[in-house]
Amino acid sequence: MTHQTVGYAPAGDRDGPLADCPDSALVPPGHEPRCPVDITLAVLGGRWTPLVLREFLRRGEATYSELSAALPALSDKVLSDRLAQLTGAGVLERHRIPGWPPRVHYALTVQGRELEPVMRGMWEWGSARRGALGGAPGPSGTA
Incomplete structure (x- = not known):
């Protein structure tokens, strides 16, 4: 007998944009990711990376x-x-902007702007749970 989690369809019955990655798409750390979620996490991985990206989504360039x-x-x-x-x-x-001293600015690419819905989803999810973690109230004044 196999175990099934109550409330979820068996993996083979799920479809749509969040369908399970085939086992062949899951690779060990250090290898090029092939699963879409893994690819996104590889780009956004590392402490501070989402917050640096957030600044660019707010500013466009910096x-x-x-x-x-x-x-x-x-x-x-x-x-x-x-x-x-x-x-x-x-x-x-x-x-790189010519001159002395040389200046450098960074700007979002089209691929970078395409991460806005991902970041917005992270913002909304975190805002809804901020009070549960002992943080400040959400934007509407509620935790």
Whole structure:
């Protein structure tokens, strides 16, 4: 006899955009992800990465100094790492502005803007649970 969780259809009966990834799509850490959820997590992975992305979704583009001021608890090393990670994933573009001193600004790519619904979903889910974690009330004044 096999175990089934009450309230959920067996894995083979589920379909739609959140259908289970086939076992062949699940790969060990360190390998290129193939499952859509794993691919998204690879881009957003790492402490502070979603918050750096949030700043770009709010601003569209920013300099390193603007990001550092917006996220003061974030160390310079981690901010540099996250900018490199998001640039390498095609979420951000790095633009060097000629002159002295040389300036660099980062801007969202089309792929980066496509992450807005993901981030909005994370915001809404977290806002609804903020009170349960002992945080501040939600935007409507309720926890």
